[in-house]
Amino acid sequence: MSATKSSTLFGTDRRVIALGVARMADAMGNSFLIVVLPLYIASGSVSGELFGFSESLITGLVLGLYGLVSSAFQPFAGRLSDKAGKRRSFVILGLVLFMFANFSYVLADSYEILFVIRAAQGIAAALTITASIALVSEVSRTETRGENMGVYNSFRLIGFGAGPLLSGILVEAGPYPVPYIGEINGFIASFCVAGFMALISGLLVSIMVSDPEETEPSTEKMVFRVTSDSPDYTLDxxxxxxxxxxxxxxxxxxxxxxxxxxxxxxxxxxxxxxxxxxxxxxxxxxxxxxxxxxxxxxxxxxxxxxxxxxxxxxxxxxxxxxxxxxxxxxxxxxxxxxxxxxxxxxxxxxxxxxxxxxxxxxxxxxxxxxxxxxxxxxxxxxxxxxxxxxxxxxxxxxxxxxxxxxxxxxxxxxxx
The missing domain is CATH 1.20.1250.20 (MFS general substrate transporter like domains)
Incomplete structure (x- = not known):
C-alpha cells in the first residue's frame, strides 16, 4: 500500500504526530478515571444498590466494563470505517463521544449511570482506536510504517502513564474556586479536565488530519481468518x-x-x-x-x-x-x-x-x-x-x- 505524500515533522508524517498527540490527550483523560473512579465511588458520591454486590466488586465491574465493551465493539467499528472509507470521521466521532461521557460523570449519582457512561466510553474507544490505527497504517509507506506505529503508540502510552499521576494530584489538591460557580471538588475537576482533553483531541484531529486520497469505501466481504490459505502455514x-x-x-x-x-x-x-x-x-x-x-x-x-x-x-x-x-x-x-x-x-x-x-x-x-x-x-x-x-x-x-x-x-x- 502506498501513502499520500504529506508534510513531515522531525521526519514523521504530521498526521501521525497529530493522531499520536490526540490519542495522548485522550488516553491521559481516560486514564484519569483509573485513580478517580474508585475514590469517587468510595466517597459516597454515588448511591444505590446493584444486585447486592459489594462496593469493591462494583468498582471492579465499572473499571472492567470499559475494556470489555471496547474489545467487543472494535471489530465492528473497524469494519464500519472500512466500509465508509472515512477514518478521520470515526476518530472524531469517538473523541466527541469521549468528551460527553467524561463530562457526564459530573452528573453521575447512581451505579446504573456509571455503568452507562463507562459503556459509552468503551464504544468511543472502539471507534477511535480502530480508525486511528488504520489511518496511521494508511498514511505510512512500507518503509516507514514501523517507525510511524512506534511514534503513535509512544504518544498514547505517555498519556496513559501520566493520567493517573495528574488525577491523583487534582483530587488531593481540591477544592478549587471557579468564577460564577463557586468551589468544585477534585472529582469534578478531574472529570472536567478529562472532558476538555477529549475536546482538544477532537479539534486537533479535525484541523491537522485528513484521510489519504486513495482511501475508498471497501465493498469486499470481510472474513476474520484463524487458519491460513497458504499451505506453508497453519494459522492466518x-x-x-x-x-x-x-x-x-x-x-x-x-x-x-x-x-x-x-x-x-x-x-x-x-x-x-x-x-x-x-x-x-x-x-x-x-x-x-x-x-x-x-x-x-x-x-x-x-x-x-x-x-x-x-x-x-x-x-x-x-x-x-x-x-x-x-x-x-x-x-x-x-x-x-x-x-x-x-x-x-x-x-x-x-x-x-x-x-x-x-x-x-x-x-x-x-x-x-x-x-x-x-x-x-x-x-x-x-x-x-x-x-x-x-x-x-x-x-x-x-x-x-x-x-x-x-x-x-x-x-x-x-x-x-
Missing amino acids: PIFALGLATFIMSTGFALLASIEPQINERLSQGAFIFSIQFSALVGMLALVQPFVGRLSDRYGRKVFIVAGLIGLVPITLAQGLSTESWHLITTRALQGISAAMVFAPALALAGDLTKAGQEGAQLSVLTVSFGIGISFGAFISGFAIRFGFIAPFAIGAALAALGAILVQTQVPKKPDD
Missing part, C-alpha cells in the same frame, strides 16, 4: 500476530492484582510499586519509535521473535525478585522487549493487510492487546496461590510459545 498470519500481541500484553498486567503480595515480599510501599508498574510503560514509550525504525530497515519478524524470546527470562526473573530494584530493572527490560514486539507486529499486520481492510484486520491486534491486559491480571490473581513465582512462570511459558508461533506461522513480508 494476522491471527498469529494477534496471539503474539495477546501474550505480550498478558505480561503487562501480571503485577496488577498481586500488589499486596509484592509489597510484602519486597518490604516496600505503594509508591515503589507504582514505580515498578510504570517502568515498563515508560521504557516501552521511549523505545518503540527506535525499534519501529529499525524494523523498517532490517525487517519486522526478527524483532518480534527476539522480543518474545527476551520476555522469557525477563518475566521469569520478576518472580525471583528479592529486592525492589530487581523488579524495577526487570520491568524496564520487559518494556524494551515488549517494544520489540508491539510496533513491529502492528506494522507487519499493516503490511499484510489488503487495502480497504485495515480497520477490521488491525482490530485483531488491538482487541488482543486489551484482552491480554485483562487476562494477565486474572492469571496472576489466580496463580499466586501456588507460589510467588507461579504467575511469572506462566507468563514466561506463554512468551516462549509466542516466539514459536511467530517464527513458524508468520511470513517476513507479504510476498513470502
Whole structure:
C-alpha cells in the first residue's frame, strides 16, 4: 500500500504526530478515571444498590466494563470505517463521544449511570482506536510504517502513564474556586479536565488530519481468518500476530492484582510499586519509535521473535525478585522487549493487510492487546496461590510459545 505524500515533522508524517498527540490527550483523560473512579465511588458520591454486590466488586465491574465493551465493539467499528472509507470521521466521532461521557460523570449519582457512561466510553474507544490505527497504517509507506506505529503508540502510552499521576494530584489538591460557580471538588475537576482533553483531541484531529486520497469505501466481504490459505502455514498470519500481541500484553498486567503480595515480599510501599508498574510503560514509550525504525530497515519478524524470546527470562526473573530494584530493572527490560514486539507486529499486520481492510484486520491486534491486559491480571490473581513465582512462570511459558508461533506461522513480508 502506498501513502499520500504529506508534510513531515522531525521526519514523521504530521498526521501521525497529530493522531499520536490526540490519542495522548485522550488516553491521559481516560486514564484519569483509573485513580478517580474508585475514590469517587468510595466517597459516597454515588448511591444505590446493584444486585447486592459489594462496593469493591462494583468498582471492579465499572473499571472492567470499559475494556470489555471496547474489545467487543472494535471489530465492528473497524469494519464500519472500512466500509465508509472515512477514518478521520470515526476518530472524531469517538473523541466527541469521549468528551460527553467524561463530562457526564459530573452528573453521575447512581451505579446504573456509571455503568452507562463507562459503556459509552468503551464504544468511543472502539471507534477511535480502530480508525486511528488504520489511518496511521494508511498514511505510512512500507518503509516507514514501523517507525510511524512506534511514534503513535509512544504518544498514547505517555498519556496513559501520566493520567493517573495528574488525577491523583487534582483530587488531593481540591477544592478549587471557579468564577460564577463557586468551589468544585477534585472529582469534578478531574472529570472536567478529562472532558476538555477529549475536546482538544477532537479539534486537533479535525484541523491537522485528513484521510489519504486513495482511501475508498471497501465493498469486499470481510472474513476474520484463524487458519491460513497458504499451505506453508497453519494459522492466518494476522491471527498469529494477534496471539503474539495477546501474550505480550498478558505480561503487562501480571503485577496488577498481586500488589499486596509484592509489597510484602519486597518490604516496600505503594509508591515503589507504582514505580515498578510504570517502568515498563515508560521504557516501552521511549523505545518503540527506535525499534519501529529499525524494523523498517532490517525487517519486522526478527524483532518480534527476539522480543518474545527476551520476555522469557525477563518475566521469569520478576518472580525471583528479592529486592525492589530487581523488579524495577526487570520491568524496564520487559518494556524494551515488549517494544520489540508491539510496533513491529502492528506494522507487519499493516503490511499484510489488503487495502480497504485495515480497520477490521488491525482490530485483531488491538482487541488482543486489551484482552491480554485483562487476562494477565486474572492469571496472576489466580496463580499466586501456588507460589510467588507461579504467575511469572506462566507468563514466561506463554512468551516462549509466542516466539514459536511467530517464527513458524508468520511470513517476513507479504510476498513470502
